[in-house]
Amino acid sequence: MPTVLVIAARDDWPTDRVVKTLDERGATVFRMDAAEFPEEAGLAARIDDSHGWAGGVVTSHRELDLADVSACYFRTPHPFRFAEGMSDAERRFAAAQARAGFGGILTALDCRWVSHPSAMSRAEYKPYQLAAARECGLTLPPTLITNRPDAVQAFAGDIPGTIICKPVASPVFIEGDQLKAVYTRVLTEDDLGDLTGMETTAHLFQAWVDKAYEVRLTMAGDRPFAAEVHSDTKAGYTDWRSDYKSLTYKPTAPPPDVIERVRALMHRLELRFGALDFVVSPAGEWTFLEVNPCGQWDWIQHATGHPIAEGIADELLGVTE
């Protein structure tokens, strides 16, 4: 029986909505977290000259035959969990074996992926995203990535308006037992007057794009679900992630040429799901900022009524409009 394999953390509640939608449509779902392997889930699979990988996964509640998997939904599972009492060296060795063995078998599945893990990993890199978006014809803000103070000064001199800085990778970290975040910063002359520490790592700078509002465009397969994101505070206007409570949302329809280019970008990145961020200027021009291969979407569905979970289920079940 065709089965949708869901590999996700148990506490990822938006995934619950997808599982329930699949269930309501009569699909067979096998959900597991990588954390269940190896202690709560057993894997056995064979390959030889006459057959591809054949076998399955068994948990205390259900069995999965790899041959039945028609689609796989992958959403940041937890790490493998091993027996108490392993040494650190044993745990690291076991984790590498599990990733290559368990992860290797699953990623070899020839089925519909939303999205394939290796494509998601690759697409996490902002420079790669920006290069792909440019090649697909999307408008980008002029961008600099550097660890050289002189390159920052030159970039600031070349850009006629304001520039911003934001992390090129994750903006959150834990330091001194506290979670901290770095949001988009509109740079002042004082900021640019002291670039001590620039050499320590890569930094990303972009031209500030005048905005009427931002758009969160969620792609489920080829289907776009777009929401205008408005903020009435300075912090939220600069970076909406910094002030969620100030935000209001409104369904919107992207221009056809933007949709066409976004579909090309998704195809190029081999993603079947993505949460993209755009700035829309007062003149209505759309500027691409980034795509999140594992972005949040549930709150957008609630705020706008966009049937995103249903769109993801459609993609997993091979339903086309």
Add this chain to the structure above:
Amino acid sequence: MIPVAHPREAFPLSPEGGRIPHSSEQPSGPDTRPWVLRFAVLPDSARATALPPALYDEDRQISVGVDTDLLPYMQTHSPTIPDGSPANPPPLDEGPKD
């Protein structure tokens, strides 16, 4: 055999110990601290999202509420808003995936 790329690139999982590695260390000096971290902020704990208690239902393969028929995903439509607690990480958009 030494791999040329970390195999987790092909099968990304949350890191051990949580999506965001924990550190008790304090900031270093200006010469060694990444420049952009001078703009790091502590999220406002008063604006954090409270999550309802939940249990995982093995048969339904979704989380269910405790003392309520409402499913947790029906009660939480807000993105997770970080409050500075390492136990309350921000949405996946903002966190490392691996």
